[in-house]
Amino acid sequence: MSNEIISNLKCVKCNKEFNKRELNLINGKRYCSQCAIEFANEFVKTESDLLNERAKETSEVRSKKWKTLIICLFVICMGINAVLLPRMIKSLKGNKVIRKGAIKTDVKTDKCIKNLWQISRMIQEDSLSEMALVCPVSKKPYIVQQKDENTIVFCPNPNRHGKRGYRAIRVSRFSPIPEVLE
Numbered sequence: 001m002s003n004e005i006i007s008n009l010k011c012v013k014c015n016k017e018f019n020k021r022e023l024n025l026i027n028g029k030r031y032c033s034q035c036a037i038e039f040a041n042e043f044v045k046t047e048s049d050l051l052n053e054r055a056k057e058t059s060e061v062r063s064k065k066w067k068t069l070i071i072c073l074f075v076i077c078m079g080i081n082a083v084l085l086p087r088m089i090k091s092l093k094g095n096k097v098i099r100k101g102a103i104k105t106d107v108k109t110d111k112c113i114k115n116l117w118q119i120s121r122m123i124q125e126d127s128l129s130e131m132a133l134v135c136p137v138s139k140k141p142y143i144v145q146q147k148d149e150n151t152i153v154f155c156p157n158p159n160r161h162g163k164r165g166y167r168a169i170r171v172s173r174f175s176p177i178p179e180v181l182e
């Protein structure tokens with residue numbers, strides 16, 4: 001009985017006759033066991049391919065998003081650099097009072113320090129001989145001292161700067177940032 005072949009049980013795929021125990025109904029169609037397994041394998045394969053494709057797409061979208069984000073950050077950084085860099089260079093050139101030390105200075109001292117920034121550039125460019133700057137407090141010329149390889153330029157009257165005066169306001173070849181010494 002169990003191995004009995006019923007003639008009306010034919011596989012829709014391979015057309016083989018098979019016994020009742022091997023009947024597999026897929027979408028209302030009769031398949032033999034072998035074809036049913038193949039069908040199932042195909043189905044699983046297709047499903048997993050679809051899943052893989054979807055995963056691939058997702059990761060592609062993700063990496064695209066990352067790329068966009070990185071490009072945006074890069075552009076922002078470049079923008080910041082474009083804005084900040086000239087300012088930094090400007091401030092280094094002495095359009096803004098930057099100097100060594102933490103002393104709070106007054107307007108005239110700041111002006112004197114600005115002059116020293118210009119002088120610092122002249123020292124570096126070896127054009128100090130053309131320098132005709134004077135200290136804004138006394139209108140006296142700056143004092144140039146040559147010490148071995150070093151060129152030092154002093155404010156002629158540091159004692160007249162600020163409320164109590166300073167020991168020295170100077171800049172040199174080896175120390176190109178103006179210094180205010182208390």
Ligand SMILES: [Zn+2]
Pocket residue numbers: 011012013014015016031032033034035036
């Ligand atoms: Zn079959």
Ligand SMILES: [Zn+2]
Pocket residue numbers: 112135136137155156157158161169
């Ligand atoms: Zn001065």
